[in-house]
Amino acid sequence: MSAGPRETLHVERSGGFGGLTLRATVPLSELGPDERTAIEECFQHPPSPPSGPDRFVYRFRAHGREALVQEDALPAELQPLVERLSRRWS
Amino acid sequence: MRGCICSIVPPHLFERFARSGTAEEREAALGTLSIDHSIRTVRVQNAALAAQPTRRAVAAHGERGQPNRTIFDARHVSNRHATAVMRTEGQEPCHDDAANQAYDALGDTYRFYWDVLTRDSINDAALPLLGEVHFGRDYDNAFWDGERMMFGDGDGRLFTGFTSALEVVGHELSHGVTGSTINLLYTGQSGALNESISDVFGCLVKQYRLGQTADQATWLIGEGILGPSMHGAALRSMKTPGTAYDGDSQPANMSQYVTTAEDNGGVHTNSGIPNRAFYLAATAIGGFAWERAGRIWYQVSVNRMVSPDAQFHTYAQATLTAAATLYGATSTEARAVADAWGEVGVLTAGQVPTAAAVAS
Numbered sequence: 247m248s249a250g251p252r253e254t255l256h257v258e259r260s261g262g263f264g265g266l267t268l269r270a271t272v273p274l275s276e277l278g279p280d281e282r283t284a285i286e287e288c289f290q291h292p293p294s295p296p297s298g299p300d301r302f303v304y305r306f307r308a309h310g311r312e313a314l315v316q317e318d319a320l321p322a323e324l325q326p327l328v329e330r331l332s333r334r335w336s
Numbered sequence: 337m338r339g340c341i342c343s344i345v346p347p348h349l350f351e352r353f354a355r356s357g358t359a360e361e362r363e364a365a366l367g368t369l370s371i372d373h374s375i376r377t378v379r380v381q382n383a384a385l386a387a388q389p390t391r392r393a394v395a396a397h398g399e400r401g402q403p404n405r406t407i408f409d410a411r412h413v414s415n416r417h418a419t420a421v422m423r424t425e426g427q428e429p430c431h432d433d434a435a436n437q438a439y440d441a442l443g444d445t446y447r448f449y450w451d452v453l454t455r456d457s458i459n460d461a462a463l464p465l466l467g468e469v470h471f472g473r474d475y476d477n478a479f480w481d482g483e484r485m486m487f488g489d490g491d492g493r494l495f496t497g498f499t500s501a502l503e504v505v506g507h508e509l510s511h512g513v514t515g516s517t518i519n520l521l522y523t524g525q526s527g528a529l530n531e532s533i534s535d536v537f538g539c540l541v542k543q544y545r546l547g548q549t550a551d552q553a554t555w556l557i558g559e560g561i562l563g564p565s566m567h568g569a570a571l572r573s574m575k576t577p578g579t580a581y582d583g584d585s586q587p588a589n590m591s592q593y594v595t596t597a598e599d600n601g602g603v604h605t606n607s608g609i610p611n612r613a614f615y616l617a618a619t620a621i622g623g624f625a626w627e628r629a630g631r632i633w634y635q636v637s638v639n640r641m642v643s644p645d646a647q648f649h650t651y652a653q654a655t656l657t658a659a660a661t662l663y664g665a666t667s668t669e670a671r672a673v674a675d676a677w678g679e680v681g682v683l684t685a686g687q688v689p690t691a692a693a694v695a696s
Binding site: 258260261262263264265266267268298299300301302305314325329332333 | 476498507515572604
């Protein structure tokens with residue numbers, strides 16, 4: 247996945263016990279190569295079935311493509327990313 | 337004992353179990369009888385329900401009716417089960433507030449299911465109750481993973497933790513009960529029913545603990561766990577869905593059902609509709625909500641009266657059947673349930689079975 251200076255990854259987190267839908271954006275240039283590769287792989291895979299009750303559901307969007315990823319199917323490479331976002335959700 | 341009572345047992349034995357058996361025999365007799373819609377059966381059940389003594393007396397140390405809890409310290413790890421034990425069954429409180437709150441809330445939830453519904457833990461077979469606290473980093477969630485209850489600490493901004501609200505723990509454990517009974521698919525309407533059932537029994541666990549009647553209860557889910565960025569009293573209101581916090585978008589009526597790709601089809605949003613139906617039924621019946629409204633809802637689960645892909649209207653009709661079976665087709669309870677589903681727009685007058693049809 248290329249990373250132009252103004253290109254952005256849109257991340258949405260829904261579900262959880264609270265059922266809150268929260269959003270955050272990250273410049274693609276801030277992502278490490280492993281994270282970019284993992285996101286690219288998410289775009290290429292169909293969504294997995296729900297993880298289980300009250301788990302989060304992530305949606306990633308960039309370059310006009312999007313991926314719906316259940317929490318327990320989140321690639322390990324993206325775990326640090328969603329932890330970084332934990333105080334940036336709005 | 338439950339397995340011993342089957343359809344070839346003569347009716348008079350059911351009646352004997354239902355009237356004078358042990359708590360488990362009585363519950364098993366009721367469960368078996370509830371799939372039979374005859375007037376006679378309803379009479380027997382009413383007699384049994386009226387005669388129920390408290391089930392605390394049944395339990396003795398080390399026997400059924402005793403929880404088996406273990407609380408682990410996840411130490412902010414989220415990708416494997418924790419092994420560091422903080423508190424096991426019968427131990428004195430430890431130094432960690434979250435661990436002690438989780439321990440107490442798991443015990444209160446176990447006590448509700450045993451005392452009120454004679455259910456011995458999540459699987460009705462004494463499943464040990466395992467909980468992990470301090471799950472993940474700034475983790476804004478609590479969930480049942482099929483084996484353990486996981487509690488994040490919250491990020492301090494949206495949530496301040498999850499162990500302090502008893503209805504949260506009751507909600508999560510009830511997902512386990514649903515998983516081991518009707519196993520509703522976690523998407524769309526069946527997913528919203530799955531959520532609603534957890535809210536219903538989460539609220540009932542709290543009301544039972546506090547000794548509150550339907551009129552006295554707040555019917556709020558997630559009281560006291562919101563952080564400073566959330567403005568409101570709780571996460572959900574069963575009484576008035578859509579009013580719990582600024583931004584709460586739960587509908588209270590089928591006419592406002594939300595179609596969305598978020599949250600597995602809005603399972604925490606559309607649960608407002610069946611949540612309000614339960615609140616309406618419970619308050620119309622009056623008294624302690626767990627005694628009759630809760631028992632009606634539980635019958636649908638424990639007797640597997642709906643399939644995993646149940647929709648709101650099929651679930652609603654199952655609660656009507658359960659109410660008619662337990663209390664009679666023309667009872668106050670059956671009427672209250674029918675009216676509740678009508679008021680939230682799930683059943684129309686033509687979809688509510690007549691008393692004669694239910695009784696036949």
